[in-house]
Structures are given as C-alpha cells and as structure tokens.
Amino acid sequence: MSEGSGAVSAVGAKGISEMPPKYSEIRRMLSVFFGRPLPVVGLILVVILIITAIFAPLLAPYDPNKMDMPHKLQSPSMKHPLGTDSLGRDTLSRVIYGSRVSLMIGILATSIAAVVGMSMGLIAAYFGGVIYQFIMRFIDALMAFPMLMLALLIAALLGGGIKNVVIALAIGMISAPTRMMCGVVMSGKQNEYILAARSMGARNLRIMLRHILPNAFQPLLVMLTVGLGATILAEAGLSFLGVGISPPTPAWGSMVNDGYKFLLSNPELCLGPGVAIMLVVFGFNMVGDGLRDALDPRLRGVL
Amino acid sequence: MTTYIIRRLFLGLITILLITIIVFLVMRLLPGDPLILYLSAGEMGQMTPDQIQKLKQKFGLDKSLLLQYVNWMGNALRGDFGVSIFYNESVVSLIKERIPITMYLGVAAFIIGNFFGVLFGVVCALRRGKWIDSEVTFLANIGITIPAFLAGIFLVYLFSLKLRWLPTSGYTSPFTDFWLNTKQIIMPVFCMSLFTIAAQCRQTRSSMLEVIKQDYIRTAWAKGLGELTITFRHAMKNALIPVITVMGLQASIIFGGSVLIETVFAIPGLGRLMASSVLQKDFMVVQAVVLLVGVVVVLANLVVDISYGWLDPRIRFE
Numbered sequence: 001m002s003e004g005s006g007a008v009s010a011v012g013a014k015g016i017s018e019m020p021p022k023y024s025e026i027r028r029m030l031s032v033f034f035g036r037p038l039p040v041v042g043l044i045l046v047v048i049l050i051i052t053a054i055f056a057p058l059l060a061p062y063d064p065n066k067m068d069m070p071h072k073l074q075s076p077s078m079k080h081p082l083g084t085d086s087l088g089r090d091t092l093s094r095v096i097y098g099s100r101v102s103l104m105i106g107i108l109a110t111s112i113a114a115v116v117g118m119s120m121g122l123i124a125a126y127f128g129g130v131i132y133q134f135i136m137r138f139i140d141a142l143m144a145f146p147m148l149m150l151a152l153l154i155a156a157l158l159g160g161g162i163k164n165v166v167i168a169l170a171i172g173m174i175s176a177p178t179r180m181m182c183g184v185v186m187s188g189k190q191n192e193y194i195l196a197a198r199s200m201g202a203r204n205l206r207i208m209l210r211h212i213l214p215n216a217f218q219p220l221l222v223m224l225t226v227g228l229g230a231t232i233l234a235e236a237g238l239s240f241l242g243v244g245i246s247p248p249t250p251a252w253g254s255m256v257n258d259g260y261k262f263l264l265s266n267p268e269l270c271l272g273p274g275v276a277i278m279l280v281v282f283g284f285n286m287v288g289d290g291l292r293d294a295l296d297p298r299l300r301g302v303l
Numbered sequence: 304m305t306t307y308i309i310r311r312l313f314l315g316l317i318t319i320l321l322i323t324i325i326v327f328l329v330m331r332l333l334p335g336d337p338l339i340l341y342l343s344a345g346e347m348g349q350m351t352p353d354q355i356q357k358l359k360q361k362f363g364l365d366k367s368l369l370l371q372y373v374n375w376m377g378n379a380l381r382g383d384f385g386v387s388i389f390y391n392e393s394v395v396s397l398i399k400e401r402i403p404i405t406m407y408l409g410v411a412a413f414i415i416g417n418f419f420g421v422l423f424g425v426v427c428a429l430r431r432g433k434w435i436d437s438e439v440t441f442l443a444n445i446g447i448t449i450p451a452f453l454a455g456i457f458l459v460y461l462f463s464l465k466l467r468w469l470p471t472s473g474y475t476s477p478f479t480d481f482w483l484n485t486k487q488i489i490m491p492v493f494c495m496s497l498f499t500i501a502a503q504c505r506q507t508r509s510s511m512l513e514v515i516k517q518d519y520i521r522t523a524w525a526k527g528l529g530e531l532t533i534t535f536r537h538a539m540k541n542a543l544i545p546v547i548t549v550m551g552l553q554a555s556i557i558f559g560g561s562v563l564i565e566t567v568f569a570i571p572g573l574g575r576l577m578a579s580s581v582l583q584k585d586f587m588v589v590q591a592v593v594l595l596v597g598v599v600v601v602l603a604n605l606v607v608d609i610s611y612g613w614l615d616p617r618i619r620f621e
Binding site for chain 1: 317318441452453456457464555556559566567581584586590592597598
C-alpha cells in the first residue's frame with residue numbers, strides 16, 4: 001500500500017511541477033522582486049513621487065509661483081526648508097510641484113512612444129518583407145542620434161512647452177518599443193500554436209491580438225518603467241538647456257539651471273531639484289531592474 | 304568574412320542615407336518657415352512677402368522637396384553646410400574648431416570608462432559573493448542611474464566651490480598648459496565615463512560568470528594553469544564579446560552626454576555649440592552637428608559590428 005501511494009504521489013508531484021497553479025507564479029515573482037533591497041527602495045521612491053504629484057497642493061507649504069522679492073535667495077530656514085529662489089519663490093514648494101510636470105511628461109511621452117512604437121514593430125514583424133526593411137532601417141537610423149540630441153532638435157524647432165516636449169521625447173524614445181515589439185512578434189510567429197490557430201481558421205487580427213500580443217506584456221512592463229525614468233531624465237536635460245518647460249511652470253531641470261548661478265551662495269536651489277531628479281530616475285531604474293529579474297527567470301542570479 | 308564586411312558596409316551606407324533624409328525632412332517639414340535656416344527671425348520680420356519670395360528662390364526653397372534634398376545633399380558632400388546666422392561664419396569651420404575638444408574628452412572618457420568598467424567587472428566575477436563583489440555591484444547599480452550632468456554639478460559644488468581643488472569650468476588646450484588642462488577635464492571626463500564604468504562593470508561581470516562556468520575553463524584549471532593565465536588568456540577572450548557590443552553604444556551616449564556636460568563645465572566643444580545654437584535658433588549649425596553625430600555613431604557601430612564578426616565567427620553567417 002505504501003509503495004502504491006508513493007507512486008501515486010510521485011506522479012502527482014510531477015504533475016504539479018509541470019503545471020504549477022497560477023498564483024504560485026505570481027507569488028514567485030513577488031518574492032523575487034521583494035527579495036532584494038534595491039527594487040524595494042526603488043518602489044518606495046516611485047510611490048513617494050506619485051503621492052507627491054497627486055497631493056502637491058496639500059503638501060506644498062506655499063504657492064510655487066508666488067514671488068516675494070524682499071525675501072529672495074534666502075538660505076534654508078524653518079519657514080523655507082529649501083530657501084527661496086532669485087524671485088523669492090519657495091524652493092520646496094517648487095520641487096513638490098515639479099514632480100507633477102516630470103511625472104506627467106514622463107507618462108505621456110512614454111505611453112505615446114510605446115503605443116506608436118509597438119504598432120510600428122507589430123506591423124514590421126507581422127508583414128515582413130519590404131515593410132519590415134523600411135520600418136526597421138528607419139529605426140536604425142533614428143537610433144544613431146543620441147536621444148537627447150534628437151529631442152533637442154525637435155523641441156528647438158517646435159518651441160518649448162509641455163506639448164512639444166512630449167512630442168520631442170516620444171520621437172526620441174520610439175526605437176526601443178519598436179524593436180521590442182518586433183522581436184516579440186518575430187519569435188512569437190514561429191511558435192507552433194500560431195500554426196495551430198491558423199489551421200483552425202483564426203484570422204490575422206485574432207492571432208495578433210490573442211496569441212502574439214500577450215507575449216509582449218512582460219517586456220512592455222519593464223520597458224515602461226525604465227522608459228519613464230529615461231524620459232523624466234531627458235525632460236530635465238531639455239529644461240536644463242532651456243528648451244523644455246518654460247520658466248513660470250516649476251520643472252526640475254530649469255530649476256537646476258536657474259540655481260546653478262547661485263551654487264556657492266544658495267546650493268540648495270540647484271541641489272534640491274537635482275536630488276529629486278536623481279532619486280526619481282534611480283527609483284524607476286531599480287523597479288525596472290527588479291521587474292526584469294522577477295519576470296524573466298533566465299536572468300535570475302546572472303545580473 | 305569579406306561578404307560579411309561588405310554586407311555591413313552596405314547596411315551602414317543605407318543607414319547614413321536615411322539619417323540624411325531624416326535630418327533634412329525634420330528641418331523642412333516641421334512647423335515654421337524653412338527660411339529660418341538662413342535668416343534670423345528678426346531679419347525675416349522686417350521683410351516684405353516679395354523679398355521673402357525672392358530669397359526663397361535664391362536658396363532654392365521654391366523647388367520640389369526632392370530637388371531640394373538633392374541640392375542639400377550635394378552641398379553636404381562637398382562639405383558645404385552653409386553659414387551660421389549667429390557667428391556669421393561657415394558652419395564647417397565652427398565645427399572644425401570644436402570637434403577636437405569633444406573628441407579629446409570623449410576618447411578619454413571612453414578609454415577610462417571601458418578600462419575601469421571591465422577591470423571592476425572581472426574582479427567582481429572572480430570574487431563572486433565576496434564583499435568586494437557586493438559593494439562594487441551595488442555601486443554599479445547606482446552608478447548606472449546617476450545623470451552625468453547632475454553628477455557634474457554636485458562635483459563642482461564639492462571640489463570647486465567647497466574644497467577649491469579644481470577649477471569650476473573652462474577649457475585650456477593641453478598644448479598651452481597641460482597641468483591646467485588636466486585639472487579642468489578631470490571632472491567632465493569622470494562624469495562622462497561614469498555610466499560606461501557602471502554599465503561595463505555589470506556587463507563584464509555577468510558575461511565572465513557565464514564563461515568561467517564552462518568546461519574549457521575547468522580544463523585549464525585541471526591543467527594547473529594559474530588564475531591570471533586562465534582569466535586573461537582563456538576566459539576574457541570570450542567574455543569580452545558582449546562587452547564590445549556595449550562599447551558600440553558608447554559613441555551615442557558620449558555625444559549625447561556632451562551636450563549637457565559641456566554646458567555645465569563651459570567647455571567649448573561640439574555639444575555646447577549644439578546647445579547654444581539651439582537657443583540662438585541657429586539651425587544651420589544644429590542641423591550640421593546632428594548630422595555629423597549621427598554619421599559618426601553609425602561608423603562607430605560599423606567598426607563594432609565588424610570586430611564582432613572577426614571575434615565571433617558564428618555572427619558572420621547569420
């Protein structure tokens with residue numbers, strides 16, 4: 001009897017290891033993600049950023065645009081924890097409101113780049129041939145330009161402002177989602193279940209949406225997080241150079257630029273928003289890294 | 304190998320052609336009059352529509368887009384990129400003055416970044432799990448996310464303003480005053496190489512860990528070879544192949560970063576020229592710099608691709 005039950009349980013165990021229930025997969029991902037300190041730190045930073053952006057009016061002690069010339073360029077004090085800038089505006093309030101600009105531009109530019117890029121990648125890989133060559137060679141050429149230079153050129157031609165910066169950054173970012181999607185579809189197309197679906201009479205659109213697109217979900221998640229960090233950084237760079245968000249709107253990059261002149265007398269003017277940019281970029285990168293390790297078991301323990 | 308090189312060259316040429324088309328179309332098709340390429344906004348505001356029409360004819364802007372492209376391309380191939388509105392000087396001579404500076408800093412950052420990145424990566428892989436590995440890997444994870452221009456500002460604050468060890472900004476030719484030049488470029492070069500050090504450290508570490516697991520390394524140990532011989536003569540050869548791919552990405556990162564770094568440190572190179580020309584709406588200069596950088600990046604990637612095929616014969620037949 002003991003032998004018999006042993007055999008049964010062995011078969012049972014084998015069955016389980018081959019077809020694990022779904023929840024354990026998610027639990028495994030969570031344990032990989034939360035198993036190391038850096039992704040957790042990154043996640044906390046990202047959550048802080050989102051909360052700050054949503055509740056900026058409640059958190060900021062002052063109106064970020066209220067000028068107060070008699071109290072300009074004050075050093076940090078209890079009243080102004082990060083001092084005031086050259087127009088007497090409270091730096092802490094401006095850093096807090098700056099999170100809105102960063103997050104909004106990051107989300108808009110990344111999602112536009114993702115939607116347009118992934119559609120292009122999908123079309124290129126699914127149809128192949130001339131269309132593939134045309135789109136991918138175009139992307140190759142686009143990739144030769146450093147992202148910041150391309151965005152700088154486009155933002156300079158379009159002029160500053162949130163809308164134009166979003167367009168410039170989205171164009172600068174477009175190659176990653178295109179190549180990602182193209183890769184997913186190219187490798188997905190070769191699977192036998194696609195052939196099976198086709199033999200059952202499934203049409204192109206259905207095969208794409210139901211059978212190929214879900215494979216893109218995991219790389220998409222990683223790409224979006226890393227991309228958000230990259231766009232926020234690029235926006236800061238553009239604003240630092242003076243072609244991004246125009247002055248009255250509080251943007252971290254232009255605040256760093258404004259404060260750079262006063263680096264000796266009022267370092268917090270420049271370092272405050274600078275640290276904010278660094279923490280946010282760091283946060284998104286670490287979350288992206290953690291997601292990649294959690295979603296892609298092949299990379300576990302390698303990086 | 305020859306077919307592989309020819310195919311790569313052909314692809315590279317096509318990419319360069321597309322780059323020129325992209326730059327041309329971006330300059331012509333985005334909103335705004337294409338005359339802004341040749342005239343400043345102030346000059347254009349003072350003109351009558353008739354004068355503007357005459358100027359358009361003079362610059363060939365009344366012709367079809369294709370003809371305009373052919374003309375533009377012909378001029379570019381002869382090395383004629385027009386005249387800068389702001390400097391009233393030929394764009395080519397402006398660029399020629401600045402390129403050596405950017406190249407000097409860029410090459411220095413490239414060498415330092417790759418040397419230390421690979422070195423740290425190898426050390427981490429050989430001492431996997433020891434304290435040095437976890438410390439360096441941790442630093443590399445952070446280093447890869449630090450924006451170079453912010454690092455520059457923090458360094459200026461610390462080393463120039465607080466400690467007063469290094470000049471805040473500026474550039475002197477190394478032939479005029481080598482010591483001053485060194486002091487001026489330490490911080491910018493470090494900032495430009497920061498990402499490379501971190502990225503190459505991570506890449507080298509992971510590919511070294513892959514390689515040292517393999518049978519031929521165990522054989523080498525079994526033969527009684529020393530750790531140094533195994534690391535440098537046997538493991539590194541294979542481990543460095545993916546590292547070289549990452550090197551190909553450096554050209555783009557260094558040029559892109561130079562726009563910000565040269566602005567922070569007031570270095571009169573290509574990047575600062577680009578940044579200031581954008582603000583001055585000096586589009587002839589912007590167009591030429593972007594075009595040049597794109598072509599250089601393609602050429603750098605071409606070199607990497609070819610050396611990749613030379614190092615790893617499997618690549619040639621894909």
